[in-house]
Amino acid sequence: MTPKSNFLQKHSLILVVYSLVFVLITVGSIYSERFLTLRNLTNVLRQAAYLGTAALGEMLVILTAGIDLSIGSLVKLSVLVSAILMDGNPDNVMMAVGLTLALGLGVGLLHAFLINELNLSPFVVTFASLFILQGISLTITTKPIGRSSKDFLLLYSQKFLEVPIIVYFFGLVTLMVAFLLNMTVFGKHVYAVGGNLTVAELSGIPVKKIRYGVYGICSLLAAVTGLLWLMRMGVGDPVIGKELELNAIIAVVIGGTSLFGGRGTVTGVIGGVLLLTFTDNLLVVLGVNQFVSGLVKGLIFVAAVALYKPSESFQRATA
Amino acid sequence: MKDDQLILEMNNISKSFSGVKALVDVSISCKKGSVHALVGENGAGKSTLIKILSGAQRPDKGTICFKGKNYESFSTREALSLGISVIYQELALVSEMNVVENIFLGREIRMTVGIIDSARMRQEANRLLEQMGIKINVNREVGELSVAYQQMVEISKALSRNADLIVMDEPSAILAGHELEQLFRIIQSLKDNGVTIIYISHRLEEVFRIADEVTVLKDGQHVVTRSMEGLSRAELVSAMVGRKLEEVFPQSANKAGECVLEANGISTDTILKKVNLKLHRGEIVGLAGMVGSGRTELARALFGADKLFSGEIKLMGERVEFSSPADAIRKKISLVPEDRKQQGLFTELPIKNNITLPILKKISNWFLLNRKMESALVESSKKQLSISMASEHLDVQFLSGGNQQKVVLAKWLHTKPEVIIMDEPTRGVDVGAKFEIYQLMRRLTEEGIAILMISSELPEILGLSDRILVMSEGRIVAELEHSEASEEKIIEYATMGESKAA
Known part of the structure; x- marks a missing residue:
């Protein structure tokens, strides 16, 4: 097999994801004049930043063969905490942002601590965390609470060269995660831990540190997502973040990341995020009942997992 | 330097x-x-x-x-x-x-x-x-x-x-x-x-x-x-080699009967290459060879766990095709696997449940389990195989290696098998229990069962087998009668590479 055909074969499914995005855009532009406008497209990209920021964090965890089910709840808590801390006062912005990020990082490190030191499974730890964080949020409030400062709120609609700055921000996060995974020792070790834990341990890779890293970053990005939501809503709304973890996991998997760890690319995950976001947007543009959205996502998810499953012959060749 | x-x-x-x-x-x-x-x-x-x-x-x-x-x-x-x-x-x-x-x-x-x-x-x-x-x-x-x-x-x-x-x-x-x-x-x-x-x-x-x-x-x-x-x-x-046979093996009755299981030129996409094999009622056939020579793969193929690439398997003269182990079990073939803790037992379940698992249908009325019948079966197994256990409700993990192996055997015996394939039947079993298992195997063959025994322990192969097949690199390279076999011969055949075997 030549390296080139090999490359195509390995990435063909990601190409499929991007082609589907293209198909959605085409369908959208046929059915609605409003769809293929710069305004709508950049809006969709801005929407994608919300799911995407969380999904990139989730991807890091999944690459180590772990999972984080708590990010939706953490986003919810982050929105509330940041809104309460900011309380409409511009002087509080730095403090609120700083503490919210610290909260996120702390939650992630705690997850890693429980997984590392108590030998609990990531599923159990973050599943419990999902309910605990949600419980805390709903104890704080069941109605919108707190207020964003005006400047902070304005960031949502601010544009640079006709493109919302949130899109640039998301681009930056994407580049940073890609850099981390491809150019740093940490990134290589993330793949190794998920690819073969025993080999990683025998090769002297600090597995526990890697876990602190990925869970920390994942929760940190969830807190960032929470701040982005505050920018958008202007208040701490406890409705935010519902089922976000599920959408993030779906995006990561559609993008070709293996739920068993060790395999996955940033390009793929971004493709998955775009596919989901455009699906949602198209359904809105077409005026389809929003409940259909879940159905469509579920179908895409199953199809993706089935497609990415290595064929039997491939498994035998590598066994 | x-x-x-x-x-x-x-x-x-x-x-x-x-x-x-x-x-x-x-x-x-x-x-x-x-x-x-x-x-x-x-x-x-x-x-x-x-x-x-x-x-x-x-x-x-x-x-x-x-x-x-x-x-x-x-x-x-x-x-x-x-x-x-x-x-x-x-x-x-x-x-x-x-x-x-x-x-x-x-x-x-x-x-x-x-x-x-x-x-x-x-x-x-x-x-x-x-x-x-x-x-x-x-x-x-x-x-x-x-x-x-x-x-x-x-x-x-x-x-x-x-x-x-x-x-x-x-x-x-x-x-x-x-x-x-x-x-x-x-x-x-x-x-x-x-x-x-x-x-x-x-x-x-x-x-x-x-x-x-x-x-x-x-x-x-x-x-x-x-x-x-x-x-x-x-x-x-x-x-x-240089070792004497330490264990005493039960004598063979030498009453090999009709051919039960026959394999003609079977190959798999693992490593088996054109393997021929015949198993007769009442005999123990030893399968020797080094680890990786294809012994386990042969067992898997006969048991329907690996797909045949070519060749055929005949049971009582009739051609059969097993698409899964379930087919093989239905046709009265049993496999006692090498790694009993992983593949042969539910170590965290009681002895009783382990023994009756394959035959639950037989001991239930409609969908309701007949507890009395179940206990009676377990009791009969206990006697037949002299399993020493404090209670049938004890988890299998608390039994000794020998007793665990007996539980695996008991489980399969209730399915009334014609052929039993045993992969390393006495691994991790102490000497006393080994002897009991040998006797048991011999007794089973006297009842007309054919046994194919895979073993890495040459004394066991030599002492127990009526016939010995030696495998190397996916082929059967030699067939030795009980009387003509020796450790030297088996090692000689088992270690010869492709060059000589070809």
Whole structure:
């Protein structure tokens, strides 16, 4: 097999994801004049930043063969905490942002601590965390609470060269995660831990540190997502973040990341995020009942997992 | 530097595992830049010795002197940094990562803090591979490479660590003929560069071909270390065997009846190549051969666990096709697997449930389990196999190895099998229980059951089998009658490589 055909074969499914995005855009532009406008497209990209920021964090965890089910709840808590801390006062912005990020990082490190030191499974730890964080949020409030400062709120609609700055921000996060995974020792070790834990341990890779890293970053990005939501809503709304973890996991998997760890690319995950976001947007543009959205996502998810499953012959060749 | 300088001396190493002596006072020394072969039957203690050398296990007694320094023991990481690399049969590679990443895993070349220097790593990887005379695209994922190339990536990994001593644990077991030549060439060039190699293999041809010295282990004891020069094959084989039959085996009634199971030229895409086999009522057929010779694969194929590539299986003269083990069980074939804890038992369930699992339908009225019938069955098993248990409600994990094996047997006997395939029936079973299992097997054959027994223990094969089939490299290379078989003959056949068998 030549390296080139090999490359195509390995990435063909990601190409499929991007082609589907293209198909959605085409369908959208046929059915609605409003769809293929710069305004709508950049809006969709801005929407994608919300799911995407969380999904990139989730991807890091999944690459180590772990999972984080708590990010939706953490986003919810982050929105509330940041809104309460900011309380409409511009002087509080730095403090609120700083503490919210610290909260996120702390939650992630705690997850890693429980997984590392108590030998609990990531599923159990973050599943419990999902309910605990949600419980805390709903104890704080069941109605919108707190207020964003005006400047902070304005960031949502601010544009640079006709493109919302949130899109640039998301681009930056994407580049940073890609850099981390491809150019740093940490990134290589993330793949190794998920690819073969025993080999990683025998090769002297600090597995526990890697876990602190990925869970920390994942929760940190969830807190960032929470701040982005505050920018958008202007208040701490406890409705935010519902089922976000599920959408993030779906995006990561559609993008070709293996739920068993060790395999996955940033390009793929971004493709998955775009596919989901455009699906949602198209359904809105077409005026389809929003409940259909879940159905469509579920179908895409199953199809993706089935497609990415290595064929039997491939498994035998590598066994 | 003198030529015969010793790089490694392991002195008076002893090691026991929960009372079982794996190594007793074993000493071995290797000259720098030589190839030292380590041979012995399965269970002779080779693996334990290597594990101690790699730092994976601590010796109970003895010292290791490496490059002139004495150590009581060391950790895996210390062993690596000292320059000792072990290449196991199960290669330690991350298959999703590429060649470069694997070679430098855990020791990446960095530009500055935490940022990898891919260009230099690639360059270095290419240099190492070139040094061994191999051309691989270093950007390819390791999982896509053939096993032979994967092994070479492992060797490069060892070289990148500046290993002075490389231990190869049965490297040839996973290689085909021409790949073996390449391995030999690499070993030669490593040798030329002053790297010492400990080569473990059960294929004596290879040992004669590349080793400078050989050490024979047997039952955890050192038999002999000598130069290969002037050593004959017969001498080596007798050094490996040299043991008397210790156990008493129940006599065969010699009443082989009609043919029950017949295999004609079956091949699988594992390693079986055109295997022919006949099993008759009332006989025990021993299947001998080294680990990896295809014995387990043959059992799997007969049991419907692996798909046939070609050939046919006949049961009582009728052609059958098993698409799954469930088919085989329905046709009265049972498999008592090698690893009973993983594949034969639910260790966390009570004895009772384990025994009656395959026959729940028979002991229930409609969907309701008949508890009385169940207990009666378990009681009859207990008597038939003399399983010692405090209560049928006890979890299987609390039973001894011998009793666990009896539970597995009891389970299958309730399905009234015609053929029982037993993979290592007495592994991890103490001597007393072994004898009981032998007697039981004999009794079953007297009732007309045919038994195919896979075993690595030659005395067991010799003592119990009416006929012995010897496998090597996926083929049956010899069929011996009980009377004509000897340990020497079996080893001779089992260790002959493709060259002679072909």
